Amino acid sequence: MKDDLTDRILVVLSSVLMLTAVYMIFFYAPTERVMGIVQKIFYFHLPLAFMAFLSYFVAFVSGVLYLVKKDIKWDIIGSASVEIGVVFTTLVLITGSLWARPIWNTWWTWDPRLTSSLILWLIYVAYIILRMSVEQAERRATFCAVMAIVGFIDVPIVFLSARLWRTIHPVVIKSKSIDMEPAMISVLAISMAAFLLFWITLIRIRSRVDFMELRIRNLEKIKRGGME
Amino acid sequence: MGATLVILRKDLLIEIRRKDSVISMIFFGILLLFVMNMAIGIGRKVDPELAAGILWISILFSSVLGLGRTFSLEKTNRCIDGLLVSPVAPSSVFVAKNLVNLSFMLISEAVIIPVFFALYGDNITVRLAPLLATVLLLNFGFSSVGTLFSGITAATSRNEVLLPLLLFPVITPLIAFTVKATGEIFAGVPFGEYSSWLRLMAAFGLIFSCAGYLLFDYVMKEN
Amino acid sequence: MDDTAFLKIQGLRKSYEYVDALRGVDLTLARGDFLCLFGPNGAGKTTLIKIVADLLKPTSGTVEITGGPDLDSDIRSRIGLISHQTLLYDELTARENLQFYSSIYQIPDPDDKIDSLLHTVGLYNRREERVSTFSRGMQQRLSIARALINDPVLLLLDEPYSGLDQFAATVLSNHLKKLHAQHRTIIMVTHNLTRGLETADRIGILSEGRLVYLKDRDEIDLPSFEDHYLMHMETN
């Protein structure tokens, strides 16, 4: 199968890139002075967050396309992106928390970025719950498209609100802006590329699973209904 | 516009006859005020910002009750089919239902807010005009998102459970703005210092009322 | 009779996840045709009605309602729908329900019309009572009045006789005959062979999503039709 081969190439390529990234993170990138070695979480944390965001953007675009074209393909792509976005956001929240513990001495702070990630996670988990609650395919696709659009419109507002909410209050521990050395940037770029490839792989396989389910339903329908 | 008013009048007439939406909203709101009093420790004096949180939690949770009803009303006897075959635009239905929800919220808030002041009013400055503005702006944003989502959940089998699950994550920014603004009103801060929160609330309402207006067509046709 | 096509259905298909409700239905009706569709449960009758009423989008195929030169451009405001659901608000009175629907259709001075419709369906004396106090048969009668409020040129009926008492069924049949005489186009879906054959002038059978039988009432030899019908009921 051609798809299979492409998948394999993608998985191998992203794994190689990821291993390179890990190698570079530990042996090439300089250790950050203030935060020490924990700062290295950042090289995974940021690409994860970026890919999660990309997922939600793809879901938004697919939602619009579904409503315009009524092609179930866009629903499948959209739902695959949201699911992967939620997986990535979960990992963002966990890595963020593991960073916060040694640096800020707490598992969780209501820091703007953490707060907005959590709200996004809630919105898109709600999307998945909605998906599970609607039986009929076209109805489900329409509702999920609407939810993906509304959710994505909310993204900038969520970021804005989390930021404003905090800046009014004195923040006890401010997140320090990280001075990026050139070496750090190149490591980050490789890590980003690795995650992008991995993300593409996941989207491909995840949406193919749905396409296959669709195909199975059609085949079963033909079987049951005799000749079509 | 004509159809909007016709639907609005019909829904209000039905509510006047049945009264159950508004009464359950008011009762649940007051119930929540009591429960929250227990949660923070009976008799404890609350600072303005916490008080604002208590007020809005009560109002928001009670308003969800009314929200679910407005749309399920059209589903009994499939009245919604009557609207769908008619030349009425779904967006007029959206505006009408939005106004219905706004009025239900206003009526229940007219009872819940005075009760709130009676229970928690000790440390709170009362400024009616800005408070009213906050209430109206919150209602606007809440019911715009809520009307759209109640259209969605009315077509699912888990209407009551699903609606708050979809609604609350999306309106968290609005809740944040509202609580912030109200906290400062309660603290007696001059208007200039919290007016930006009100502007943000208005922006939220505008964005989602436009989104709802455009998206409601698709939602209603799936009902 | 106007021979130009009033309603044209071409290659209509509707697929759900687990079944195909319609598998290619072609049908042309002239102005004034009264089509009665029979068929077993799950044959796709309700789906067809819903698609013609634009309550449902077909998977493929088209429904064209051309109307005619004497009709206003918006044919949608002249469609009437009667289904086994009443489409009435329980908390409103009979008159208020009709008033609501006449405002929705922007009918000028509807009061006389509402009164005469209430007389027709025999509910004038109970016009100020709420629909929730009505029996099923009375609600269905009111539902007939509701569907006629906009003076429909296309009337769609989905199992209108289910749950009707004898009186309501007669009211409905008589009214359908009257509308038919006025050259209204009517599509009715029903299980009730007698009522259907009595009123319609074209008879069709829908089975497994296809139109398997379509003839003018005059051409039909009743016993053979019944055999045909029973055969399709059995295959299901």
Added chain:
Amino acid sequence: MKNLTYLAAAYGIVWAGLFSYLWYILSKQNVLVGRIKALEGDD
């Protein structure tokens, strides 16, 4: 040293998370491939 633990935990969780998700959808895919083959094979 303690910091290293957090770092290791973070990397472990990310990798475990991503690969178990990949494994989950791949196994789902394999099941479906089997079902499609069975359905098509019958014809």
